[in-house]
Amino acid sequence: MANGKWKSDSQGAKGVPKAVVYRLSLYLRELQRLIRGGDTMASSGKLGKLLGLTDAQVRKDLAIFGQFGHPGVGYRCEDLVGAIKGILGTDREWTVAMIGAGNLGRALLGYRGFASQGFRVAAVFDADPAKIGQSLEGLVVEDVERLSEVVREREISLGLIAAPAEAAQEAATRLAAAGVVGILNFAPVTLHSLPVEVSQVSVDLATELEQLSFAVANRPETR
Amino acid sequence: MANGKWKSDSQGAKGVPKAVVYRLSLYLRELQRLIRGGDTMASSGKLGKLLGLTDAQVRKDLAIFGQFGHPGVGYRCEDLVGAIKGILGTDREWTVAMIGAGNLGRALLGYRGFASQGFRVAAVFDADPAKIGQSLEGLVVEDVERLSEVVREREISLGLIAAPAEAAQEAATRLAAAGVVGILNFAPVTLHSLPVEVSQVSVDLATELEQLSFAVANRPETR
DNA sequence: CATTGTGAAGGGCTTCACAGCT
DNA sequence: AGCTGTGAAGCCCTTCACAATG
Known part of the structure; x- marks a missing residue:
């Protein structure tokens, strides 16, 4: 269930691999493109294929920050975009x-x-x-x-x-x-x-x- | 002793960490700057300090491709520039x-x-x-x-x-x-x-x- | 004797595999 | 059935420490 904020047991700041932050940007870009194309849900497998990554990698990356997915269906694109923007700090100007x-x-x-x-x-x-x-x-x-x-x-x-x-x-x-x-x-x-x-x-x-x-x-x- | 070419036991192609290739570019840029400034030798410690890396990292990176340094004195800037260009493939147009x-x-x-x-x-x-x-x-x-x-x-x-x-x-x-x-x-x-x-x-x-x-x-x- | 090249140790990231949820 | 979240395993990269060297 998406909760929109940082992982509950948050330790505040670092500990996030640089490579993960980079891929977060890719997920964001791809999700925005999917939304423009009319999609509303995306699975880790689908996102991964579009970006040349494994499904496990996509899930592990996102899991660092919280639970954003819905077993059986995937991630709601709009919600995930909001979550990633919050993580990257681009939910403001x-x-x-x-x-x-x-x-x-x-x-x-x-x-x-x-x-x-x-x-x-x-x-x-x-x-x-x-x-x-x-x-x-x-x-x-x-x-x-x-x-x-x-x-x-x-x-x-x-x-x-x-x-x-x-x-x-x-x-x-x-x-x-x-x-x-x-x-x-x-x-x-x-x-x-x-x-x-x-x-x-x-x-x-x-x-x-x-x-x-x-x-x-x-x-x-x-x- | 610098030998100018690939490590003798070369296996041909991959196996080189992406991060290493990126740092090679940084070494090249910094060496060219040192040469413009009149320097002729550079140690791994000096290069590392200029780029925010440890001396061991610099040596390990270069050691992947061969032996370019001289114990006690460091690396000859000109030689190392030549070697790195050869590795990166920018020794041609x-x-x-x-x-x-x-x-x-x-x-x-x-x-x-x-x-x-x-x-x-x-x-x-x-x-x-x-x-x-x-x-x-x-x-x-x-x-x-x-x-x-x-x-x-x-x-x-x-x-x-x-x-x-x-x-x-x-x-x-x-x-x-x-x-x-x-x-x-x-x-x-x-x-x-x-x-x-x-x-x-x-x-x-x-x-x-x-x-x-x-x-x-x-x-x-x-x- | 300052500095390299490198085995060994350590840490971090990725992949695997599966329990659990919808 | 389909897909997520995650412990465990595996692999890769970095750091450490020191023998070798001009």
């Missing part, structure tokens, strides 16, 4: 700042997928005087010197770094100092000296291509 | 096709980080007649209908999908049919029915933000 109004920053600003999952970009910053003052997707590009001020004014809680590698560390330091609680870093550098209370996730596009290159170079057997 | 000339596709085209790691974009495709024929970063946007033809002509081996979710599966199917060996997918969908010989890596930007949201919502202890 997050206010985000974009640092960097270059190619990547502008592209990410235009990406509708963020807004649809509850992430609202409320400010864009850049250090280039030629870009400051420009209007992008309804936002005026602000001077990165004003970051701290604007972050507080607009109650921004997450920072998204789409700046060049050389500028990324300073952007991160500024964000942390301004009180942001999380940083998503697209720059190809490791960020240092951030306070422990600032969470961090990194995506390096070149690294992803390298993973692909390795997979291709080492695939099972081909000419 | 990969020819890449971009599918989708929207915001994201254009941003990725302009990203210098790809070229610097050996990935050369040799074609851009889109299905929108308004975009076909436009010139971007020295390339003319081609009709996605001509994908197969162009992929063969230009000997393209990897495909990068930056198309909307609805178009991604068809793009992937076309790429596979055209003989591409790897696909990097930025669309928020799971790709199905690809031949096993086509490797696949996915990056979903909304998913990454959700990982951050979870990390923030579940961090150790904060007000």
Whole structure:
């Protein structure tokens, strides 16, 4: 029986495998797609097949957080979406700042997928005087010197770094100092000296291509 | 003593943890930065500290592929860069096709980080007649209908999908049919029915933000 | 003598298999 | 009958600790 909240014997916070959290996002995405397609129930076997996972894996992942399924029938899609959003923390709106109004920053600003999952970009910053003052997707590009001020004014809680590698560390330091609680870093550098209370996730596009290159170079057997 | 090639008792292909391959990319990035900074040697402890890993982890990762270090002194940066590139398969140039000339596709085209790691974009495709024929970063946007033809002509081996979710599966199917060996997918969908010989890596930007949201919502202890 | 490479120990994640619920 | 939730087994990855080494 779905109970909508954390597992009753909850121990508060950690202990959740990173891989599980990642798959939670996949379940959420797939369930939303099934709902758009008119489905109302989904079994662990069905979800697993759609994502290339075993049914047991799907059930174990969900069981970490509570009992969301109904023996004999499966999971109610709407309920499970609600539960997963609650777990991921996307059942509320997050206010985000974009640092960097270059190619990547502008592209990410235009990406509708963020807004649809509850992430609202409320400010864009850049250090280039030629870009400051420009209007992008309804936002005026602000001077990165004003970051701290604007972050507080607009109650921004997450920072998204789409700046060049050389500028990324300073952007991160500024964000942390301004009180942001999380940083998503697209720059190809490791960020240092951030306070422990600032969470961090990194995506390096070149690294992803390298993973692909390795997979291709080492695939099972081909000419 | 560095030997430059695969571990002698090589079993050919798999058996390498995904996490190890990911860290290899991080080692490579950090080593290249150290070299730019003038360093010539790096120990496992130093590399580990720079990346937030233990020294043992660094050594174990590298030991999977051979003996690259020198007891008492560490690893020669240049040699290790060469070795890792060989392992990742980026010691050669990969020819890449971009599918989708929207915001994201254009941003990725302009990203210098790809070229610097050996990935050369040799074609851009889109299905929108308004975009076909436009010139971007020295390339003319081609009709996605001509994908197969162009992929063969230009000997393209990897495909990068930056198309909307609805178009991604068809793009992937076309790429596979055209003989591409790897696909990097930025669309928020799971790709199905690809031949096993086509490797696949996915990056979903909304998913990454959700990982951050979870990390923030579940961090150790904060007000 | 600082640092590597590695067997052994430890911990964590996945798969299996089945009791129990609808 | 169909499917969930879960203990137990199995496997994989990380950490530890130290002999080997230039």
